[in-house]
Amino acid sequence: DYYGLSCNPCPGTEQGATCNGHGVCDDGAAGFGNCTCTGAGTDAGWRGTECTVECPGHGNCNGHGRCDENATCFCDAGYYSFDCNMSCPRNSNGDVCNAPHGHCDDQANAQAAGRQDGNGTCTCEYGWR
16 A cells, blocks of 8 residues: 555555555555556546546446546437436337437437537427427
């Protein structure tokens, strides 16, 4: 839990656990004291230099998106909101907005239009309602 020749404490140890209990420290005499957070390099887990920022939506964007290095969720198609917990309407077959006859204002479509997030509204193709 210490690094370098001066035996500096690893980040987050003042809270009682190395990397705030959410990561592993690059410790030892040759270490640099950097935290590798739980879930680093994946779509879920903890972020930040001391592993203090949890990805939204129970750490995994509610299972409907991926979490980037800044703990921001990017939702799967058909989902929206900051933690991907909102779903676009689906028909009895599970098709979003009765696809291919409509599309949903989900996060991806909203961002393509220059907006931060969608609102789950279906827009029907011509001739469908």
